[in-house]
Amino acid sequence: MTLRGRVFVGAGALIALCGMALGLHDLTRIGALLVVLLLLASLLTRRPVSLEAGRSLSPARVPIDGHADVTLTVRNTGRTTSPLLRAEEGLAYALGDRPHLLIPRLRRDEERALHYRVRSHVRGHHTIGPLSVRVSDPFGLTTRSVAVPGHDALVVLPRTLPLLPVLGVPGGSGGESASSPRMALHGEDDFGVREYRIGDDLRRIHWRSTARTGETMVRQDEEPTRRRALVVLDDRACVHAGTGNGGSFEWSVTAAASITALLLGERFEVHLHLASDEGGRAVPLENLDLALDRLAAVQPAERTSAQHMVEALEDFAQHGGGIVVCVIGALTQEDAELCAARAAHGLALVVDRGGFGSGSTDAADLTAQRLALGGWHSSVVHPGDQLPRLWEQLVVGRAAHR
Incomplete structure (x- = not known):
């Protein structure tokens, strides 16, 4: 009423x-x-409202502070003409104020497209919808709100900053050799040949080796193996402080996204692992889009143990190893020593939770020192520190010690 x-x-x-x-x-x-x-x-x-609503987002994935245009299509599925309706689109809080729309009278099976724009300053998967329409009588005495089912989601990606390329990391399954070994048969002239297999191209037959060995031999092309990298993001809520883009958690997500983008751009096989991931096994990322989508949805986890991070480092080492980059909070002495033991030469950005909160503590410094004793290169992250500068210190220091 x-x-x-x-x-x-x-x-x-x-x-x-x-x-x-x-x-x-x-x-x-x-x-x-x-x-x-x-x-x-x-x-x-109280008349039934028979409407269908669908949405299309352009684009469906935007960076922080980016705009997305939403096209809302409303269709009348009832048997009679729908009345003039006022509508309000449901939006996640991060997308700003809810748009107020006016839906004109629609004949049976008629549809109308309405447009509006959204923008977010906050990373995440933000819900758009459902549509809420207000039905009122001609005299304006009573009104009723009806929700039209259906929703969509806008993915707001984390920031990625340009970083210095990784120095001194050759190719190889574990980052130790430049290429896969090739067979050498009966002298230097036969380097890079192997026995013929069904399905091999006949144009690749190496006639000199075939004549010498008496068996059909084909040329073996050099196939460099993919360099491997493990990126670990400590998403435990207990090691972070501050809120919004000025907090340590958002700084860490930006760092993980930027490092992942850099390594994928350098054609690494990148494994991404969160402290909250169960099982301790990091799955290789297929592409950067999937990596950023996953990082867009990351939220602080109510987990206090670093056990799964240690397990991920151990599993990574057992399956060939490679470069390890950790964006972590303070660790206990035992966890720091276990991490250092699982990877001989890691890179770590250790977040000083106290600095982002009420005051600085020594926990992050102690963690960096313990990792350094195990052969890692570590930097402590304080409020206001710039990721490109810290990253440059890490990779240059790593290259200098190889």
Whole structure:
């Protein structure tokens, strides 16, 4: 019931009571008419609303502070013409104020496209929808809100900053050799040949080796193996402080996204692992888009143990190893020593939780020192530190010690 409706019912009741008290039947009828009018208006707003809503986002993935244009298509699935409707689109808080829309009268099976724009300063997977329409009577006495099912999601990607390329990391399954070994048969002239296999191209037959060995031999092309890298993001809530883009968690997500983008761009086989991931096994990333989508959805986890990070380092080492980069919070002495033991030469950005909170602590410095004793190169992250500068210190220091 609207404010006008409350006034009508109050006035009607008052007029009817006055009419009965004064014995004026016409006045009583007028008061009753006002009350009945409100009841009729209420019945009108109870009419079923048969609408379908669909959305298309352009683009569906945007960087922080990027815009996305939303096209909302509303279709009348009822048998009669729909009334003029006011609508409000549901939006996640991070996308700003909810847009207010006006849906014109739609004939049966008619549809209309409405457009609006959203923008987010916050990384994440943000929900758009459902659509809420307000049905009211012609007199504006009553109103009813009806939710039209259906929603979509806008992916706001984390920031990625340009970083210095990794120095001194040759190719190889474990980052130790430049290429895969090739067979050498009966002298230097036969280097890079192997026995013929069914399906090999006959144009690749190496006739000199075939004549010498008496078996059909084919040329073996050099196939460099893919360099491997493990990126570990410590998403435990207990090691982070601060809120929003100025907090340590968002700084860490930006760092992990930037490092992952750099390594994928340098054609590493990148494995991404979160402290909250169960199982301790990091799966290789297929491409940068999937990596950023995953990092866009990361939120602080209510986990206190670093066990899964240690397990991921051990599993990575057992399957060939490679370069290890960790964006972590403070670790206990035992966890720091276990991490250092699982990877001989890692890179670590250790977040000083106290600095992002009420005051600096020594926990991050102690973690960096313990990792350094195990052969790692570490930098402590304080509020205001720039990722490109810290990263440059790490990779240059690593290259200098090789």
